[in-house]
Amino acid sequence: MHKQITSLQNLYIKELVQLKEKSRLRKQTQTFLIEGLREISLAIQGNYPIETILAATSIINNKEIEKLINSVNYAIEVIEISNDVYQKLALRESTEGILAIAKTKDLSLKSIKFKNKNPLILVAEAPEKPGNIGALLRTADAAGIDAVLIANPKTDIYNPNIIRASVGCVFTTQIATGTTSEIISFLNEHHIIMYGAALTASVEYQTIDYTQPSAIIVGTEATGLTDEWLQNTSKNIIIPMRGAIDSMNVSVSAAIILFEAVRQRQNN
Numbered sequence: 001m002h003k004q005i006t007s008l009q010n011l012y013i014k015e016l017v018q019l020k021e022k023s024r025l026r027k028q029t030q031t032f033l034i035e036g037l038r039e040i041s042l043a044i045q046g047n048y049p050i051e052t053i054l055a056a057t058s059i060i061n062n063k064e065i066e067k068l069i070n071s072v073n074y075a076i077e078v079i080e081i082s083n084d085v086y087q088k089l090a091l092r093e094s095t096e097g098i099l100a101i102a103k104t105k106d107l108s109l110k111s112i113k114f115k116n117k118n119p120l121i122l123v124a125e126a127p128e129k130p131g132n133i134g135a136l137l138r139t140a141d142a143a144g145i146d147a148v149l150i151a152n153p154k155t156d157i158y159n160p161n162i163i164r165a166s167v168g169c170v171f172t173t174q175i176a177t178g179t180t181s182e183i184i185s186f187l188n189e190h191h192i193i194m195y196g197a198a199l200t201a202s203v204e205y206q207t208i209d210y211t212q213p214s215a216i217i218v219g220t221e222a223t224g225l226t227d228e229w230l231q232n233t234s235k236n237i238i239i240p241m242r243g244a245i246d247s248m249n250v251s252v253s254a255a256i257i258l259f260e261a262v263r264q265r266q267n268n
Helices: 011-021 023-029 037-045 062-070 083-089 130-143 160-165 180-189 250-267
Strands: 003-005 031-035 050-055 077-081 098-103 120-125 147-151 174-178 193-197 202-204 214-218 235-238
Touching: 011 023, 011 031, 011 083, 023 031, 031 037, 031 160, 037 050, 037 062, 037 098, 050 062, 050 083, 062 098, 077 083, 120 130, 120 180, 120 250, 130 147, 130 160, 130 250, 147 180, 174 180, 193 250, 214 250
Parallel strands: 003 077, 050 077, 120 147, 120 214, 147 174, 193 214, 193 235, 202 235
Antiparallel strands: 031 098, 050 098
16 A cells, blocks of 8 residues: 555645755755656656655556556655645646656766767757746757757756756756856867857858757847857857847747758758
8 A cells, every 4th residue: 555645734745845946955855856747757768766656546547657667677655645735746737646756867067978979969058937948958859969058057957847848858858057168168078069049240050061069059038148158159150030020039049950950960
């Protein structure tokens, strides 16, 4: 019989609410919450160790829980929780009745391993909005790129809003964080050419040859890339605007450039 928790006053549940809300606690405990079947499955595929599954058995059936447990070769604690407890921990209104507590991974640059000698990388400088970070991670997954590097992150990657916005793609692509200087050094060490999405001194994105080891650098919509990046890029690239506005959402811009790079590499 699984352990059961039905009270919102339970100390463990109160700790999990804190884990959901506080980046400091996630760093301290090196654990984080995942919500949803697909997201938990992707975390398992991405080799994130799952410690505990919390299941609202009035919403999710036991077969789904067993399937998850059987997909790993280690023991996972299962706790049955009431609907009230589940609603307290979940972010989404319509959801599947399952949460997991997982161990975080090392997100330092030294953890990045390239499978080939010709990597394609996305670098995002100081992204703030979880929705944008999630969308960038979805784009990275869709394009099948080698890594996403986040310079000067404003929020931790295991923020539940990022996991939700990325629909679990936070687990499917290699991610590392660092300062702008550290990431520039890392890219130089690996002989990766840097292309900055910027308005100044730029050429149209489709005129570039991305078949060499390449990093696409994107900044925030509000301020763009900092001078430190602009001084270190090989070329700055721009997406020509055909309408009345002069910029697009950062994840849309990243997608356009990355898929051009993927297209060139397929034809190469």
